[in-house]
Amino acid sequence: xxxxxxxxxxxxxxxxxxxxxxxxxxxxxxxxxxxxxxxxxxxxxxxxxxxxxxxxxxxxxxxxxxxxxxxxxxxxxxxxxxxxxxxxxxxxxxxxxxxxxxxx
Amino acid sequence: xxxxxxxxxxxxxxxxxxxxxxxxxxxxxxxxxxxxxxxxxxxxxxxxxxxxxxxxxxxxxxxxxxxxxxxxxxxxxxxxxxxxxxxxxxxxxxxxxxxxxxxxxxxxxxxxxxxxxxxxxxxxxxxxxxxxxxxxxxxxxxxxxxxxxxxxxxxxxx
Numbered sequence: 001x002x003x004x005x006x007x008x009x010x011x012x013x014x015x016x017x018x019x020x021x022x023x024x025x026x027x028x029x030x031x032x033x034x035x036x037x038x039x040x041x042x043x044x045x046x047x048x049x050x051x052x053x054x055x056x057x058x059x060x061x062x063x064x065x066x067x068x069x070x071x072x073x074x075x076x077x078x079x080x081x082x083x084x085x086x087x088x089x090x091x092x093x094x095x096x097x098x099x100x101x102x103x104x
Numbered sequence: 105x106x107x108x109x110x111x112x113x114x115x116x117x118x119x120x121x122x123x124x125x126x127x128x129x130x131x132x133x134x135x136x137x138x139x140x141x142x143x144x145x146x147x148x149x150x151x152x153x154x155x156x157x158x159x160x161x162x163x164x165x166x167x168x169x170x171x172x173x174x175x176x177x178x179x180x181x182x183x184x185x186x187x188x189x190x191x192x193x194x195x196x197x198x199x200x201x202x203x204x205x206x207x208x209x210x211x212x213x214x215x216x217x218x219x220x221x222x223x224x225x226x227x228x229x230x231x232x233x234x235x236x237x238x239x240x241x242x243x244x245x246x247x248x249x250x251x252x253x254x255x256x257x258x259x260x261x262x
Binding site for chain 2: 004005011082
């Protein structure tokens with residue numbers, strides 16, 4: 001599966017188009033991480049636990065999107081965008097969407 | 105001594121402010137130094153926000169690369185921001201926070217692209233997430249989450 005966030009796949013031609021595909025995941029932070037983050041919050045700096053959480057969530061969303069594209073018979077997703085929304089306190093939704101295409 | 109014990113709340117508060125100020129500004133300076141050093145190192149890898157078009161036989165591979173960072177603010181700066189909320193205006197203490205998070209995210213993305221042997225990153229996009237809560241609320245974790253993503257292009261060797 002080729003993933004790009006430009007409107008084509010550089011070096012390849014789009015031969016078929018399958019429409020929008022998307023994947024999302026909602027993640028909440030857990031208490032342990034929150035406690036550490038709270039301590040770290042006094043002195044400032046990077047919150048590694050949250051960075052990891054964010055990374056996992058983003059990968060999961062991308063993978064779900066790729067799976068959906070695969071079901072359509074696509075071999076690439078172009079024009080991918082990431083977006084976030086907070087659905088509940090302390091939880092965040094990360095979603096990825098793009099256009100499923102077949103390239104040659 | 106009695107005075108100290110009587111005003112334990114106030115003492116705790118002052119200790120936290122001092123700790124936040126010293127540790128916070130030390131960490132920030134250190135982070136900025138490391139960001140600047142790595143930015144210089146990765147300068148040869150061009151990043152553009154435009155899509156660009158490439159001759160067909162020139163591109164070997166195109167991959168999505170991402171990078172993210174969550175940076176939190178220290179106690180002292182949060183206090184400054186709360187005071188700023190009363191009068192309004194430019195909240196300088198948060199500007200550096202957002203700046204650090206974005207630059208760190210871009211750097212991580214560039215590192216990921218370099219590992220893939222990319223020659224260029226096109227169509228850079230920046231996104232802000234909200235896993236922690238808003239940066240400006242009391243008794244909550246004040247942090248900024250930045251995501252940077254783009255398409256890394258690996259060129260054919262000529």
